Amino acid sequence: xxxxxxxxAVLAAASAFGVVQRRRSGRVRVRGRDEGQRLGPTELGGQxxxxxxxxxxxxxxxxxxxxTRRILGExxxxxxxxxxxxxxxxxxxxxxxxxxxxxxxxxxxxDADGRVVRRATGQPRKSDVIAALGEAV
Numbered sequence: 001x002x003x004x005x006x007x008x009a010v011l012a013a014a015s016a017f018g019v020v021q022r023r024r025s026g027r028v029r030v031r032g033r034d035e036g037q038r039l040g041p042t043e044l045g046g047q048x049x050x051x052x053x054x055x056x057x058x059x060x061x062x063x064x065x066x067x068t069r070r071i072l073g074e075x076x077x078x079x080x081x082x083x084x085x086x087x088x089x090x091x092x093x094x095x096x097x098x099x100x101x102x103x104x105x106x107x108x109x110x111d112a113d114g115r116v117v118r119r120a121t122g123q124p125r126k127s128d129v130i131a132a133l134g135e136a137v
Contacts, residue, residue, distance in 0.1 A: 038114045043095060044085045051081030052133050053110040057089045057101050064123040068105040075129050082133060109133065 041047055044055060054072045058065035069086060076084035089096050089104050099108070102121070109118035109132045118132040 037099070037116045039108075039110060039116070040114050045087065046085040047083060048110065048112065048114055049076075049081055049083030051079075051112055052083075053114070054082065054084045054129065054133075055108040055110060056084065056086045057092075057096065057099075057104055057106045057108075058086055059089050059104045062104045065105045068107065068123050071124065071126050071129065072107065075126060075133070079130070079133055 039055065044053070054076060056065070056068055056072055058069065072084045072086075076082045087095065089101060089106075095101075099116075105121075105123060107120040107124055107129070108116050109120075109129075111117050120128070120132075
């Protein structure tokens with residue numbers, strides 16, 4: 001009987017953890033450690049957008065990275081002055097470490113000056129990206 005209770009408790013804890021992780025994944029949010037960090041064309045390997053830049057860190061075998069690339073490309077095409085730059089996390093490990101990127105895809109929203117204003121880990125929703133751009137401009 002005790003073994004059954006332990007099993008039920010472990011299953012409940014694992015389910016709660018899974019629900020919390022799923023809700024947090026892809027949410028665009030402000031993070032305190034991003035305050036004041038700037039990225040320029042030399043770090044990005046591409047030009048900054050006139051109004052904002054969407055920076056995507058991805059890896060070769062990341063399935064959500066392909067969907068994120070499509071979403072960010074659509075948003076950059078819809079909103080004038082917004083650029084989308086994709087960075088291979090494996091090729092740019094020094095930048096990944098400097099920015100504290102822990103998983104792919106990770107999306108950074110930069111303002112016109114290259115300051116990090118928002119961050120999303122996991123596949124973001126298009127509406128969240130558009131809302132974050134409104135705050136970056």
